[in-house]
Amino acid sequence: MLKKLLSVSVGLLLTLTVYAATVEWADNHPDRYVVKKGDTLWDISARFLKQPWLWPEIWQDNSQVKNPHLIYPGDELVISGRHLGRGGVGPHVRASGYDEAIPPIPLSALKQxxxxxxxxxxxxxxxxxxxxxxxxxxxxxxxxxxxxxxxxxxxxxxxxxxxxxxxxxxxxxxxxxxxxxxxxxxxxxxxxxxxxxxxxxxxxxxxxxxxxxxxxxxxxxxxxxxxxxxxxxxxxxxxxxxxxxxxxxxxxxxIDTRPYDDQYVPHSPPKVPENMRVIAFSDALDAVGPRQVVALSRGSEDGIENGQTFSIYHEGDVVADETDYPEGRTRRFFHPHDAKVKLPSEFIGHVMIFRTFQRVSYGLVMDAVKPVHAGDFLFDPNNVP
Structure with missing residues (x-):
């Protein structure tokens, strides 16, 4: 476990400079925030960052947080975006048990x-x-x-x-x-x-x-x-x-003695596998929304790992240009491909991976402005397709 935590810490430290250069803070964010019962890492970062998966930016301003997975109700965090003071409440010994630590995502939403x-x-x-x-x-x-x-x-x-x-x-x-x-x-x-x-x-x-x-x-x-x-x-x-x-x-x-990994934080993927899509979901027939589970068409052999966060997009429809290429006109007959136009892809929301298998992974829809459908594509959350 120590090796694992060290590797997580080193990996986050190596990427902090990149995060600091690209992070966007929400308007009117406070200088400090006291962690409350029921918070998750995503909830906290979503309040203060426009890109919640860049949570390490908050951790960077809180040197007293030695392990980003062990944050507890009552902890005071620096929420500055300007690296003020580097430290919140300062190092101290925490008496709370591990079970009281807030999770990266709301595990209660995942159930079975x-x-x-x-x-x-x-x-x-x-x-x-x-x-x-x-x-x-x-x-x-x-x-x-x-x-x-x-x-x-x-x-x-x-x-x-x-x-x-x-x-x-x-x-x-x-x-x-x-x-x-x-x-x-x-x-x-x-x-x-x-x-x-x-x-x-x-x-x-x-x-x-x-x-x-x-x-x-x-x-x-x-x-x-x-x-x-x-x-x-x-x-x-x-x-x-x-x-x-x-x-x-x-x-x-x-018996799967460790069926899921709770030692991770939200982060963007180094790359998105080609043709990674939503293939199924739970508790619904046609579509899902925030805090619902989706199955995705790529897994560990494609570089997918827990904590990776993706943007979900719905592929644009193909429509006929009835203005310049009306039905029955010669222009449409001789230029059928020009008569059809593919609309831009539409942003749907974000999904975070929480369980990974060889060729399939499960993710939790963290936020969505529209319903998520089977067949929707996944992209790098930092880049618009």
Whole structure:
């Protein structure tokens, strides 16, 4: 942990000079601010900076804050923008516990996405042990009952997670030349949950007539915990806890001991992967707004990491120029491409990454002036596309 904190501190220090040159302070900001219960790093920076992901600018003026992840209610912060005095209340020993520290983002808004949702690769899914039956031939199981698991190699006493697929992500070549790849989320209801059918039969190495189909991952819901009681070709496991009933066909995976990283602060990405888009969201059918979760089409293999903040833009529509190229006129017939005009992309809001997998990441919409839709693009928050 010490190494990790040192590396975070060094990285922030190296970028402070850049932040200082580009940061814009909000009008009429105070010289000092006392941290209140319920604050988050984003909330504080959003009050005083026009670009909230440049929070290290505030930290730069507060030398008493040794660890930017450990800021507590009652701390007094210098909010100057002019580097006055370098120090707020000065160094002191804090008696508060770690649990009282304010988080970078409102973790309460994330709920199941922090601990109960994961993205797994095809190989991991294909090899996952599965529940093949329940004691006394019951159709459903609950805490205190035994389940029988096939394909499990674990010692008695081992605790494992019960998981169930909720969807899968993939992208495909576009129908029209020059367009970005199309990204899709296929919900569990759209495919069978029997493994021979759910396996991706058009994997990342298979080429269609249009090109390569790229599999991004299976979305799995962690819903319970079992403890192995007997090992064998078919192992026995006791259901310790579950959010809903266990059934044959559920899967067993190792428990994720650290499902998310809370040791980060908002920051802009060094670069934005090509064609990074919103591919799905929670708790809504058509669109989401602030404090809602979105799934994004790029992950750790593309350089995505927790804390990175992106601007969300909606791609401009293509409209017909009815003034200079009216319908039915010769000019429109001979110049069909000139008759169509692509409108500028529209700014929607900001999203911050809080959980990252190999090819998919989850982000929290921090602010939005319009609803966020699936297919919206992500850009560098410091540059307008």
């Amino acid at each position: 996405w922090l601990k109960n949702t994961r993205i797994v690769a095809e190989d991991e899914y294909r090899d996952a042990p599965h529940v093949i039956g329940l004691e006394e031939n019951q159709l459903r199981g609950s805490p205190g009952q035994l389940v029988y698991v096939r394909g499990l190699n674990a010692q008695p006493g081992t605790k494992l997670a019960l998981v169930r697929p909720s969807g899968r992500y993939y992208d495909m070549p576009p129908e029209d030349d020059g367009r970005p790849r199309e990204v899709y989320r296929q919900a569990k209801d759209d495919f069978h949950d029997r493994r021979p059918d759910i396996l991706w039969r058009h994997g990342p190495n298979e080429f269609t007539l249009s090109g390569n189909v790229r599999f991004l991952g299976y979305e799995m819901r962690d819903f319970g915990v079992v403890q192995v009681t007997r090992s064998g070709d078919v192992s026995s496991a006791l259901v310790i806890s579950s959010d809903f009933e266990v059934k044959a066909g559920d899967y067993v995976l190792p």
